[in-house]
Amino acid sequence: MNWIRTKNNTKINLNEIPCLEIQELRKEIIKEQKRPVAFFGKDWGNERVRLFVVLADDKQGELLVSSALFRSFEKSYESLTQDIPAFHIFEREFYEDFGIEPLHHQWLKPVRKNQKDYPFFEMQGEEVHQVGVGPIHAGVIEPGHFRFMCNGETVYHLEIMLGYQHKGVENLILKHPSNQLAESIVGDSVIAYNTAYSNIMETLKDIKISNKAQLIRKLALEMERAAIHIGDMGAVAGDIAYLMGAAVFGVTRTLVINTMLEFSGSRFGRGLISTGGVNFDLDKEKIERAQKTFEKVEKDVERMAKTMLKNSSVMSRLEKTGTVSTERALEIGLVGMAARASGVELDTRFDFPDKWINELNVERKPFKGAGDVLSRFKLRYKEVLESLAIVRKCFKELEKYADEPVMTYSDNQYAKDAFAISIVEGWRGEVVHIAMTDNTGALTRYKIKDPSFNNWYGLALAVRNNGISDFPLCNKSFNLSYSGNDL
């Protein structure tokens, strides 16, 4: 057995994870041809490093886990990126953290550390020039450095150098694990991150949470998705100077996040979720008010999006701008919303379904994406309406569980020698948390993978052969997380 198969939010014994030689593991990974979800090291004592690999079998809804041990004298291996480009960022991260070099990796650049000697690509020629932007950008956003290689106004290539947000989150979680820290990792995905963290804690501590709490988490996640998508539709409108859209989507988003404030005391849902359930119950009155608000939101979004997409000057800016083809998306391993907009059917809500997908009768609705800004805009529009429909179903379902508690209190400790994976489809895509404990039951490794980790390279490909002035538009259509990448 070279792999152990597991599921989302399921605990496995660390000792049951196969430990192969790296050459063998490499062959296995290439043989499986599955999507990488995690590829990370852990200090294994005596100068050894153990490499863990998690692949997703999206068709079966299963996760494949295996590992390899590097002894102190093994400091390199033949890179996987040569055969499966989607591994490029994972191998870069592993190299940066543990100094084990993936040989013949064409793109072995820093991920979030060692910014001082970042080896930028250079381009030469008479008309060629570079444009450097950042780390502090023109708007109120997180920091990162972008370097455009241009010929006139056309971008040949964009290099994205990140790491400015690096705080050492993974180590901090080991020191002080808390829901408050989990929701402060990526502040625009509070619910997604806190759900993933809570799920993994509940898995490791064997806590069963009530149906009611599960439903409240689910509807909060969909509210977060709807709110951010509406806000980003407004941001796309703003970037093409369609101010009507920017204004209307902006105020419509406010309605959703103010409802979140009523539910949880915070516009982004901070403090709502705790390990064991949720901190706030929803009474009938709140639900009714929310239902009414969301009906208005639905109507307003529909009205504005239709008006906007009828406008020919809007269409000329959005259509065929910043395209990532389906082949490219598959090749570099895009995930989440960006992948779906490029025509890759990938949504962990359906690929790794929880019981509510069946009980609420939520169906996957395919989207024919062309991979351009317009597709990403239309996909967001579609997902806003779908998310609000799911929220409505959750409200209805909640009636069945009115008497249940929202919180399960427990003094359970972490299971020993355990390994658990939790995947939550945030609005950007899959938020992956992985936790490990040792034989004393102490938390020894916490790994986080944000969808942005996969998708930043997608942005770099999207702007190729576009005018440099379209960069903000392309960027907004993805709206990737700096914090999620830098951790």
Place this chain on the structure above:
Amino acid sequence: MLDTLKSRIYQGQQFIKDIPNAPMREQFRGFPILKNIEGANLQKCVDACPTGALKLNPLSIDMGKCTFCGACKNADKSNSIDFSNYYKLASTSREKLIITEGMTPEEYEKTAVEVRKEITSVFSKSLKLRQVSAAGCNGCEMELNACSNCNFDMGRFGIDFVASPRHADGIVITGPISKNMTYALEDCYKSVPYPKIVILCGTCAISGGIYQDAQEINREFLEKYPIDLYIPGCPVHPLTFINSVLSFIRNKK
């Protein structure tokens, strides 16, 4: 064209007319109210606090460390600790952010923001700010962006975020300040012409917040340069931000 006009008429007026007196939903966790109630198990509350903001003997909450998560309130049912929906939380002094037993928001507001003539005479009608996210999680950043949307419309007071530090009167820092941002932050501050102010926005910026023990942060900048205004919140609500800045630059109570 007609559709656009129709949409415009349908939307009507969306802005909040009276920002200083804007109502806040009762669920909002703002200014903490501390009471001495017999039989309360306050140690449980202290243990629940993720940032060490809550202290005993005497009972106090440091709003510069508090993430307003409500964990202390949930830990003990005695209601010794409660969060009011009062949202004007800023202070010009770091010490004043520490709230003690029995303090009311009205009392706090009286002395929290010290109005200085050199500030009001220069900035009262126009304040341009350069925002620097120094490892902020994007929570405060999103709320600062929201300050300029149609609801809050901060621009009507002459307060705006600008792209270049050369055009700015001061900087607004969010986030606990990562090592990798120290150079850019200082560079940005130096590029702002005098007279200039520094505003710390959000719990992370004020004290490091939930990230105070993180390995990769460096907060030396804050020791080197004077800080003019502290705005607590996690994240800072747009009404908190706008009203805080207004009370700082305008000589009105």
